[in-house]
Amino acid sequence: MITELGHFALILALFVAVVQMVLPMWGAHIRNHTLMAVGRPAAILQFLLIAFSFGVLVRAFMQSDFSLVVVVQNSHTLKPLLYKFAGTWGNHEGSLLLWILILALFGASAAVFGGNLPATLRARVLSVQASVGVAFMLFLLLTSSPFARMDVPPLEGGDLNPLLQDPGLAFHPPFLYLGYVGLSMAFSFAVAALIEGRVDAAWGRWVRPWTLAAWLFLTIGIAMGSWWAYYELGWGGFWFWDPVENASFMPWLFATALLHSAIVVEKRESLKAWSILLAIIAFGFSLIGTFIVRSGVLTSVHAFANDPERGMFILMILAVFMGGSLALFAWRAGTLEAKGLFALVSRESALVANNILLAVSALVVFVGTIWPLVAELVFGRKLSVGEPFFNAAFPPFIIALALLLPVGAMLGWKRAQGGRVLRSLIPALVLTVSVAALVYAMQTGRSALGPVGLGLGLWVVLGAVTDLWSRTGRGDLRDRLARLARSTRADLGKAMAHAGFGITVFAISALLAWKTEDIRVVQVGQSFPLGPYEITLQDVREQEGPNYLTTIAELRVTKAGAEVVTLYPEKRFYPVQGMPTTEAAIGLGVFRDLYMVIGDRQENGGWAVRSYIEPFANWLWGGCLLMAFGGILSLTDRRYRVAAAARRPVAVVAAE
Amino acid sequence: MIRVLVLLLVMLANPAWAVLPDEMLTDPALEARARAISRTIRCPVCQGESIDDSAAPISRDLRLIIRERMVAGDTDAEVTEFLVARYGEFVLFRPTATGVNLILWAAGPLMLLTGIGVAFATLRRRGEEAEQDLTEAESIELARILDHRPD
Numbered sequence: 001m002i003t004e005l006g007h008f009a010l011i012l013a014l015f016v017a018v019v020q021m022v023l024p025m026w027g028a029h030i031r032n033h034t035l036m037a038v039g040r041p042a043a044i045l046q047f048l049l050i051a052f053s054f055g056v057l058v059r060a061f062m063q064s065d066f067s068l069v070v071v072v073q074n075s076h077t078l079k080p081l082l083y084k085f086a087g088t089w090g091n092h093e094g095s096l097l098l099w100i101l102i103l104a105l106f107g108a109s110a111a112v113f114g115g116n117l118p119a120t121l122r123a124r125v126l127s128v129q130a131s132v133g134v135a136f137m138l139f140l141l142l143t144s145s146p147f148a149r150m151d152v153p154p155l156e157g158g159d160l161n162p163l164l165q166d167p168g169l170a171f172h173p174p175f176l177y178l179g180y181v182g183l184s185m186a187f188s189f190a191v192a193a194l195i196e197g198r199v200d201a202a203w204g205r206w207v208r209p210w211t212l213a214a215w216l217f218l219t220i221g222i223a224m225g226s227w228w229a230y231y232e233l234g235w236g237g238f239w240f241w242d243p244v245e246n247a248s249f250m251p252w253l254f255a256t257a258l259l260h261s262a263i264v265v266e267k268r269e270s271l272k273a274w275s276i277l278l279a280i281i282a283f284g285f286s287l288i289g290t291f292i293v294r295s296g297v298l299t300s301v302h303a304f305a306n307d308p309e310r311g312m313f314i315l316m317i318l319a320v321f322m323g324g325s326l327a328l329f330a331w332r333a334g335t336l337e338a339k340g341l342f343a344l345v346s347r348e349s350a351l352v353a354n355n356i357l358l359a360v361s362a363l364v365v366f367v368g369t370i371w372p373l374v375a376e377l378v379f380g381r382k383l384s385v386g387e388p389f390f391n392a393a394f395p396p397f398i399i400a401l402a403l404l405l406p407v408g409a410m411l412g413w414k415r416a417q418g419g420r421v422l423r424s425l426i427p428a429l430v431l432t433v434s435v436a437a438l439v440y441a442m443q444t445g446r447s448a449l450g451p452v453g454l455g456l457g458l459w460v461v462l463g464a465v466t467d468l469w470s471r472t473g474r475g476d477l478r479d480r481l482a483r484l485a486r487s488t489r490a491d492l493g494k495a496m497a498h499a500g501f502g503i504t505v506f507a508i509s510a511l512l513a514w515k516t517e518d519i520r521v522v523q524v525g526q527s528f529p530l531g532p533y534e535i536t537l538q539d540v541r542e543q544e545g546p547n548y549l550t551t552i553a554e555l556r557v558t559k560a561g562a563e564v565v566t567l568y569p570e571k572r573f574y575p576v577q578g579m580p581t582t583e584a585a586i587g588l589g590v591f592r593d594l595y596m597v598i599g600d601r602q603e604n605g606g607w608a609v610r611s612y613i614e615p616f617a618n619w620l621w622g623g624c625l626l627m628a629f630g631g632i633l634s635l636t637d638r639r640y641r642v643a644a645a646a647r648r649p650v651a652v653v654a655a656e
Numbered sequence: 657m658i659r660v661l662v663l664l665l666v667m668l669a670n671p672a673w674a675v676l677p678d679e680m681l682t683d684p685a686l687e688a689r690a691r692a693i694s695r696t697i698r699c700p701v702c703q704g705e706s707i708d709d710s711a712a713p714i715s716r717d718l719r720l721i722i723r724e725r726m727v728a729g730d731t732d733a734e735v736t737e738f739l740v741a742r743y744g745e746f747v748l749f750r751p752t753a754t755g756v757n758l759i760l761w762a763a764g765p766l767m768l769l770t771g772i773g774v775a776f777a778t779l780r781r782r783g784e785e786a787e788q789d790l791t792e793a794e795s796i797e798l799a800r801i802l803d804h805r806p807d
Contacts, residue, residue, distance in 0.1 A: 235674070235709050242704055341782060349779070356771040364764040371751070371760045379756045384698045386706065386749030393764050521677045599676070608677055 003068065006056025007147035010097075013049035013104070014137040016042055020107075020130035024123035028195075036119050039126035040111040046133065047101075047108035054088075054101045057146050061088045067153040070094060070146050075157040076576055078547040079165070086170030090161070092294065092310070093146035095173055099290070100136050102174075102181040106210075107133065110185060117206060124192035125185075132184050135317045143310050162548070162574040162581050168228035176221030176248055180286040182214025183255055187283035190276045191325050194332045199272040204265030207279065209635055211262060215255040216631035222248050223624035234582035234597045236612045238511065238620060241390040246369045247289030253362035254282035257355045264351050268413060270342065273333040274355070280325045285362070287318045292369075343415040350408025354401065361397035368393065402456040402505055405498060406463020410470065424470055428462035446513065453509020460502025464495040490637040497630025504623030507616045516613040521606040531613050533594070534558045538566075540598070540607055548572045550583075553598040553607065557587060569598040593617040674709050679716065681723055690723050693735055697722075698747045706749060718747075 020042035027035025060068050061084050064077045074091040075084060089095040107129040114122045140146070164170075189207045193199045225248065230238040239245060258278040264271040291314040342348035368385045375381045406428065410421045436455030443450060471491060472480035516531045527536040538554040551571040557564040567585035574581070587594035592615045599608030675694075681687040691708065697718060699710035707715035718739065725735045739747055753761045 237709075240704070342779075344779065352775050352779075356768065356775060360764065360767045360771055363767055367760060367763045375756065381756070382744060382746045383751050383757070384704075384746055384749050385751055385760070386696075386698060386704070388696045388750035389760075392750070393761070397764070397768070519675055519677055519680065602678070610675075 002056055003060060003065070003147055003149070006053045007145070009049045009056070010053040010137065010147070011141065013046050013053065014134065014141065016046045016049060017130045017133040017137060020046060021127050021134055023127075025127035028120040028123040028127075031120075033119065036123035039123050039130075043104070043107040043111035043126050043130070046130070047104040050097075050101050050104045054097055057094060057097060058085065058088045061085065061094075064157065066155070066157055067149050068146070069148045069150055072150060072154055072157045076547065077156060078576075080546055082167065082170060083165045086164075089173050090164045090170075093140070093144045095177075096136070096140050096144060096294070097146055098174065099177050099181060100133060100140060102177050103129070103133050103136065103184055106182055106185050110188075110210075114206075121192055121196055121203075124195055125188045128188040128191045129184060132188070132321065135320070139310075139313050139317065143313055158576065162572070162577055162579050165574075166228060166232050168224055168232065172221060172224040172228060174221075175217050175224060179214050179216075179218025179221050179255070180248070180251060180289060182210065182217060183251060183279075183283045183286050185210035185214065186255075186258060186279040187321075187325070190279035191328065194276060194325075194328045197332060197335045199265065199276065199336050201266050201269050204262045204267075204269075204275070205639070207275075208259070208262040208266060211255060211258050211279075211282075212631050212635050215252070215259055216628040216635070218248065218252045218255060219624055219628045219631065222252055223621050223628075226624075227621050230617070231584055231586055232581070234584045236515070236517070236584075236595050236597075236610075236614060238617075239508075241368075241387045243369050244293050246365050247292040250362045250365050250369075251282055251285040251289055253358050253365070254278060254285055257358040257362075258282050260351050260354050260358075264348055268342065268348060270348055271352070271355075272336040273329075276333065276336070277329060278355070278359070280322070280329060284318070284322045284325075285366075287314070287321065288366075290314060291318055342413070345411065345418045346416045347408070347411045347413045350404065350411050353404055354408065357397045357401045357404075361394055361401075364393050364397070365390065398505065399456060402460050402502065405460055405501070406466065409463065409494070409498060410467050425463060425466055428459065428466050431462060432459040443514075449509050450513035453506050453513065457502040457504075457506025457509070460505065461499045464498040464502065467498075468492070468495040488637060489633045490639070493630040493632070493634030493637065495630070496633060497627045500623045500626030500628075500630055502623070503619050503626060507619035507623055510616040511614060511620065514615040518611045520609060521602050521604070522609045523604075523606045526606075528609075530594075530611050532559055533564065533613070535596075535609075535611060537607065537609065540601075545572065547576065548574045551598065553596075553609070555585070555596050555609070555611075557594055565594065567594065567596045569596045571598055571600075588618060590618070591616060674711050674715070675719065676716070679720055679723065681727070686723075686726055689732060690719070690726055693722055693732055694719050696749045697736075697739060698749050700743055700747055718743075 020039055023035045023042075024039035027033070027038070057070075059065075060071050061075055062081070064071065064075055064084065066072050070091055070093045074094075075087050079087065083090075087094075089098040107126060110122070110125055110129065114125070117125070186207055189203065189210070193203055225245065226238045229240065230236070258275065261271050261275040261278055265275050291311065294310055294314055368389055371385045372383055375383050406425055407418075407421055410424065411418065432455050435458055436451045439454055440448065440451040468484065468487060468491060469480070471487065472483040518528070518530050520528060522528060522537045524537055524540060527534055529535075534557070536556045536558070538556050540551065540553045543550050543552055549572070552568050553570075555567045555569065557567065565587040567587055569585035570583035572581045572583055573579070582597055585596045587596075592613050595612040595614050597610040599610065601607055675691070681690060694708040695706050697707045699705045699707045699712055699715045699718075701714055702710045702712050705715075707718045721739070722735055725738055730738065736748070745752065751757045751760060
């Protein structure tokens with residue numbers, strides 16, 4: 001009964017969304033305040049209905065209600081409670097409902113926090129947001145309803161894919177979706193502004209926090225996914241340039257570009273048309289990402305929901321929204337006049353360079369991702385594009401970005417003195433070059449990748465520090481430190497996010513360049529060396545988990561006779577799905593991870609053991625978190641809080 | 657009894673592992689070359705895994721072929737050609753820069769140049785518009801302001 005109520009609530013939400021799509025837009029057109037005002041309660045009601053519907057589905061999973069098809073296919077009574085809960089979105093139908101829930105959440109937030117928006121803009125934003133909701137709710141209800149019942153409920157379900165039964169992955173989709181779907185806000189603002197025919201500094205200021213929020217969730221989501229791949233897949237890798245990974249990475253790159261171009265709109269009223277286009281494209285790539293993941297059109301290790309029919313539906317949604325908004329852009333972009341002029345050497349130009357590099361790098365990923373499809377459909381060549389291509393084609397843009405970043409971040413607006421900025425960066429440059437050269441000299445005979453990555457990372461981090469320090473002006477050290485402590489959150493956030501980017505660049509290079517790998521057969525009781533470590537296979541035993549059987553190895557790691565850590569890698573088998581998984585054991589360290597995987601028993605009675613030293617692995621995710629944290633700081637900057645405090649009176653004025 | 661059966665199932669369902677110790681060559685230089693190649697070869701039956709990562713039996717066969725050819729004295733390029741001749745260019749994770757694939761490889765640099773070109777042109781045009789001579793009305797207005805400046 002409750003399940004039917006959930007289904008009904010979802011259908012009701014669709015009708016509310018249709019009303020929210022039509023009335024406020026029409027109201028804004030004929031300047032009717034009553035009609036425009038419909039948007040706000042409708043957005044909130046739509047969210048509540050979908051939240052109820054989602055809650056019902058969660059309940060069904062938690063209670064293992066096997067009268068529902070999705071629950072039967074994706075759950076099992078023996079599954080730990082956390083994964084029963086997370087299993088709600090571990091499948092096509094549930095994850096789509098989560099997508100729609102988050103879409104409605106952003107719509108409702110815009111309704112609640114958007115009091116300071118001009119009435120017509122708010123009405124149009126909510127209307128565009130609702131139109132996306134209508135499309136996806138139709139998709140869900142028509143092609144993949146999560147509330148379909150079984151005729152004869154079975155006693156037991158088919159269980160969730162064991163690879164997904166992991167805390168890292170359980171909460172990876174919600175973050176990713178908060179990011180993907182969050183970009184719908186930027187899209188709605190862009191389309192609304194095009195209909196309005198007006199983009200000004202205020203538009204930049206409204207759009208930026210939404211983009212920033214979406215971006216920081218996307219950053220965390222991607223980092224979580226990469227972390228999951230690192231410890232769960234058991235290959236010691238962290239990024240595979242898999243189509244599904246690329247699908248989340250492309251919107252991230254465009255969102256990063258938009259984040260920076262929106263600054264120019266906000267501060268200088270320039271790059272307006274470009275920012276609008278970026279907002280449309282960023283959300284377009286979110287839709288493309290959803291399409292890639294949901295249709296399985298590009299086969300990939302993640303494709304757990306392949307269905308071409310559903311793919312066609314999403315392709316149609318994509319065509320309508322992108323085609324419509326780009327046509328609107330072509331028609332109206334001319335009306336957006338640029339105000340702020342700037343010289344070739346200026347912050348604006350630097351941000352343009354940032355945008356070009358980020359956009360082109362995203363397009364390189366896009367071309368590489370769809371090339372196999374194009375080559376087969378158009379040229380009849382069946383080929384693959386994988387890691388070696390991306391590792392060659394993508395990094396040059398990031399290297400250029402990292403080289404330019406410290407300089408660009410310190411250039412003044414409008415017309416800057418490049419010489420002065422370069423002079424202030426001399427200490428950072430000297431330190432960077434000497435450290436990189438020292439490391440290069442120390443690591444005889446290895447590739448230059450490590451030192452170059454270290455140099456780039458250090459350059460960006462020191463650049464961020466120099467930037468922050470130079471803002472404290474002149475005077476003695478104490479005054480400057482005091483001013484440093486009073487830096488605005490926007491400045492601190494910027495420095496932190498940039499430093500996080502530098503650390504991530506360094507960690508990726510270090511992992512690629514300095515990793516140590518060892519594969520061998522080991523008898524129980526035998527030892528082998530791994531770099532400076534000595535590893536002993538103490539024991540291998542069989543055990544039973546809640547819903548799996550496992551083979552656990554005990555590996556003792558020592559360094560020069562001293563105990564370092566004892567690791568327990570596992571090889572699990574999930575009988576319900578008949579699927580084995582490897583559970584790597586990782587000894588976390590500040591400068592390196594020890595990464596151990598146990599394999600099969602060999603004919604001679606020994607065990608296959610793979611072990612890695614992964615240098616600076618934690619710095620990778622640390623760098624990503626630092627980026628996200630920089631975003632949070634920037635999001636809580638005074639100018640947004642002040643705007644929030646001033647909301648009430650403005651809302652009253654707007655309503656008059 | 658059931659446990660024994662399940663354990664048997666474990667054994668049966670467990671696929672071979674990616675790169676097994678028994679297939680590795682004793683010569684570290686040769687083995688390193690073999691690993692480098694196997695990282696760029698796609699497993700023909702898996703979903704986007706390289707034969708280096710894949711546990712499928714065919715990946716193991718391919719890894720063994722690579723090592724056989726290397727021991728026989730083939731260069732890296734010859735090994736790759738051998739695999740392509742047998743399994744098609746589908747197995748190459750790094751597509752060759754030939755024919756239409758040139759579009760793929762040139763896409764990045766071309767888009768970058770286009771981006772820079774468009775940005776420069778736009779900035780130049782905007783700069784020129786800004787430096788255009790004043791209209792007649794503006795000149796008169798400017799002269800009026802300058803004439804009446806307070807001393």
